[in-house]
Amino acid sequence: MNAFLSKKLKNKELPSYFALLFLVLISFSASSQLDGKALFKQNCASCHHPAKNLTGPLLQGAKAKWEAAGDDIYAWVKNPQAQYDAGVKSALAINYMVGGMPGQAVNNEEIDAILKYVDEWTAPVSVAGPTDVPVGPTNESNNTWLMWLIIGGILSMLIVALWGVRKQLYYAVRERNQGEEIDEDEESVAKEVKGWMSKNLKLVSVLGFILTCTLAYYGAEELYKVGLVPENYNPEQPIAFNHSIHAGTNEIDCQYCHNSAAKSKSAGIPTVNVCMNCHKGIQEGTDEKGTREIAKIHAAAGYDVEKRAYTGKTEPVKWVKVHNMPDHVYFNHAQHVTVGKIECENCHGDVKTYTTGKVSGTETINNLKLEGKKIVKLTKPLLTMGWCIECHNTAEVSTADSKYYDDIHERLKSDKELYKSVMEDGKVKVKELGGWECSKCHY
Ligand code: HEC
Ligand code: HEC
Ligand code: HEC
Ligand code: HEC
Ligand code: HEC
Ligand code: HEC
Incomplete structure (x- = not known):
């Protein structure tokens, strides 16, 4: 019996303990990834707000309402039209914008997570003002780090405990069988670990792989935050300027500033x-903090609020540049805004909702629903060369009433093949006018 115990615990079982632990770990992390807020933002926030009517109606309480009527809200989210067609009472009762909701590619667990988030949502009490779903980096990922730290802690405690039990048993066994030969290996933990690892190479490499991937993933996420990867780069500014208050609530035109x-x-x-x-007139912000930030403007302008006079002692405001192209790149706003008639949103996202100046994400821009404003579907991160190239490959040049383009058409017509290839789809793309030529973008 004793011999059996000591042998059993020695080497053979250890790998299975580890495997089990990691299975638990992985399934834990997978299940906690059903983040209702993220899912809501990804799939629904372009039309819905938890507590406000937008393109779609507010969603708070919708689940309870459907369940009370005995109807299937999951079926609705996946295919609203079918619910109308079937004459389902709850569907007919909405009558908000019939046909306005396309079927959503989400499963029941995801719908649960979304509706749970929606039902638990409360208005944020912060300087963010009227911003709805908070946009941009929050400290969400801090929580993820914390979660991994805790898991790591638990894991190492378990390993140590396991080892302790094993040693205890070993000594107990040895005490009983006094005089029996001592296994040399047992003396050095390091030796034991090494021996175990070489005996279980496959398992060790799988675990190593998982660990490396995890570290790489979270490492990359950190890089986003410090701005080495431009997406969502969001540095601290000398004055906490808030776009949502100015361009949003107070509807100040972008080009005013x-x-x-x-x-x-x-x-x-x-x-x-x-x-x-x-x-000069607006000296109070939406709260105390806002008022303090406005005082910084007065300091920079050298304005004495009490005396209502400029003192002449000015200090420059050192804004941190958020979007930053390398020196070898030529980018021109007028070419895009005036000639190309591209809205700011296509490249900067819905700045009206931002609390800070930041580089927008590809995902965010693709999810924008801006009526009548040209939106190009993007796959490449903003500010990379791939981003410029991709848009130039799909964006049409607006050729309406422009003598400039009439001339180009005339010249193109002299080369029938070229003209045909360019006009094949009836559209003139930026690429076809040279938007892929290195020298157009590079000095
Ligand atoms: C393209 C816009 C759009 C998107 C995206 C969208 N919805 Fe809707 N949703 C609507 C509209 C419009 C209605 C109202 C439909 C009607 O009047 O028939 C609606 C209605 C609903 C209702 C019924 C509300 C009620 O009071 O009964 C629910 C629930 C709902 N949506 C959930 C979702 C969820 C969950 C998502 C994301 C997975 C989502 N919607 C994504 C536009 C959208
Ligand atoms: C009241 C003045 C004001 C208005 C209106 C305004 N902005 Fe700004 N914007 C600023 C200031 C100040 C900064 C620099 C501070 C910062 O980055 O937050 C800035 C920064 C930015 C940046 C980042 C600049 C960088 O450093 O790369 C973008 C992009 C931007 N604004 C776009 C817009 C768009 C689009 C609108 C209209 C929806 C708009 N702004 C409206 C004042 C304004
Ligand atoms: C066209 C008018 C206008 C211009 C120009 C303008 N602001 Fe404002 N600003 C406002 C209004 C309106 C408010 C909101 C005051 C309120 O609601 O109490 C405000 C509020 C603020 C606040 C307080 C925000 C808060 O959280 O309460 C700050 C800081 C601020 N502005 C900074 C700036 C800076 C920096 C500039 C120049 C780059 C600027 N503003 C230009 C109209 C303007
Ligand atoms: C085709 C994409 C595109 C469009 C459209 C666009 N921007 Fe930009 N914007 C950029 C790029 C790229 C940069 C970085 C430029 C650089 O670093 O040289 C930038 C930089 C900025 C900056 C930082 C200051 C500067 O000039 O470098 C502000 C502010 C800004 N944009 C505001 C706007 C506003 C307001 C509009 C709409 C009127 C707009 N942008 C439209 C791509 C665009
Ligand atoms: C959202 C789409 C979009 C993005 C992103 C974009 N562009 Fe453009 N770009 C256009 C359009 C549309 C035109 C054509 C404007 C016109 O009619 O001349 C254009 C024209 C140009 C031209 C003039 C081309 C010519 O043949 O004269 C240059 C240079 C240029 N873009 C540089 C850039 C650079 C550099 C970037 C990336 C930092 C960029 N663009 C990103 C849409 C885009
Ligand atoms: C539509 C605009 C555009 C065109 C056309 C273009 N580039 Fe670029 N290129 C960029 C931008 C923007 C960057 C900077 C992006 C970055 O640093 O990620 C860049 C960066 C580069 C870099 C530096 C890469 C790095 O990692 O720093 C090289 C090299 C380059 N381009 C070569 C070329 C060559 C060669 C061509 C012609 C075949 C070309 N580019 C055409 C916009 C363009």
């Missing part, structure tokens, strides 16, 4: 004088 976007290469960041046009 970025007034060179339509006529020159750069869009420009407004000088403190532009801020003073309003903030």
